[in-house]
Amino acid sequence: MSTMSTMASTAMRVAHATSTAAPTAGTKACRQVGAALRSPAQRPFAAPRVARLTVRASSADFSESSESTPIEVVESVQPVESAPMPPAKIVVLGGNGFVGSEVCKEALQQGMTVVSINRSGPPSINEPWVDRVDWVNADVFDESSWSYTLPGAAAVISCIGGFATTAADMERICGDATIAGVGAAVAAGVPRFVFVSVHDYNIPDFLKDQSGYFSGKKRAEDAVLLQFPEGGAVLRPGFIYGSRLVPQLGVTVPLNLVGEPVQKILSLADQSPLGALAEALKPLPASDVLLAPPVSVESVAATALKCISDPSMVGVIDIEAIQTA
Incomplete structure (x- = not known):
């Protein structure tokens, strides 16, 4: 056998042995x-x-x-790029009133989608934000006329309130209307409900019950806290000041000219002789009608909206909490 044939045969045997041998460590x-x-x-695509x-x-x-x-x-x-989250939707009961209008305006500024339920449509003001609200003309007691707006809502905010000539009508406006809203929100699976109520003044109960205003608010509070134990908030402001439109008269009442100075005076009371006087007067019936600090309508609206995003904002939110929210 020639030398070249011998070398070729040897190379073939080495290659065959290498290919059939056990795998090396490498x-x-x-x-x-x-x-x-x-x-x-080993290939998570989420991040x-x-x-x-x-x-x-x-x-x-x-x-x-x-x-x-x-x-x-x-x-x-x-x-993998995810789609942006859609803006939160809120449904405001009584969104064309003094407090309700401010809630709608502030919610729009925060990028929310706003639906207002009220019987008289948009407020009689010429401001750009009004056209951005979905105004639904409906009676809150006729659930079928507005409940279609609730699916997908992050919260319902009730700003319903007002005055009437009889105690029964006051109970219906200040209590039953919000209670109807609570029932509709529960049925639709809305996770949060915020109710703008009123400060619990130390007025004798028999006087509160006579008007229907306070007793109606109290019944509505109970319904919110019962049906929304983990997502219900009740705001209890005192006198609310700001520029309040009176549609019947077509005029704007500057309540801030009264409320703002009083708020500043009472906020400094602890640092002056007025503080001792205020403490002495507190046990007297109806004393907090004068001593409860006023709050701005902007503060009330901002606090109501904070109750939607802050899980800790549940239960009763008093005047001090509204001022510091």
């Missing part, structure tokens, strides 16, 4: 890296990840040197 490591990169469990793996393999089959050579494998996974 070969096993490379296979493990490949398996790890192919495994779906960007850069995996940097270093494998050191050494085999006498590769080199006569005992030094290992690092192999660097880099895998880059691009993040």
Whole structure:
């Protein structure tokens, strides 16, 4: 046999032995890296990840040197862009009133979608925000006429209130209307309900019950807190000041000219002789009619909206909490 034939035959035997031999340590490591990169469990696509793996393999089959050579494998996974969250939707009961209008305006400024339920449509003011509210002319007692607005709502805010000539009508406006709203919100699965009520003045109960105003508000409070134990908030402001439109007269009453100075005086009472006088008068019936600090309509609206986003804002929210929210 010639020398060339002998060398060729030897090379073929070596190649065959190498291909059929047990995998070396380096070969096993490379296979493990490949398996790890192919495994779906190792490729989470929810967030960007850069995996940097270093494998050191050494085999006498590769080199006569005992030094290992690092192999660097880099895998880059691009993040999947998620769609932006839609703006929160709120349904305001009585959104064209003094407080309700401010709630609607502030909610729009915060990027929310606003639906107002009231019988008389939008307020009689010429401001740009009015056209951005979905005004639904409906009676809150006729649930079928407005309940279609509730699915998908983050919260219902009731600003219903007013005055009437009889105690029964006052009970209906200040109590039953909001209670009807609570029932509709529960049926639609709305997670939160905010009710703008009134400060619990230390007026004798028999006087409160005679008017229907306070007793109606109290019944509505009880319904909110009972039906929404983890998502219900009751705001109890005192005198609310701001620029109040009187549609029947077509004039705006600047209540801030009275409320703002009184609020400042009472806020400084603790630092003056008035503080001691106020403390002495507190036990007297109806004393907090004069001593309860007024709050701005802007503060009431901002607090009502904060109750939607802040899980800790549940239960009764008193005057001090409204001022500091």
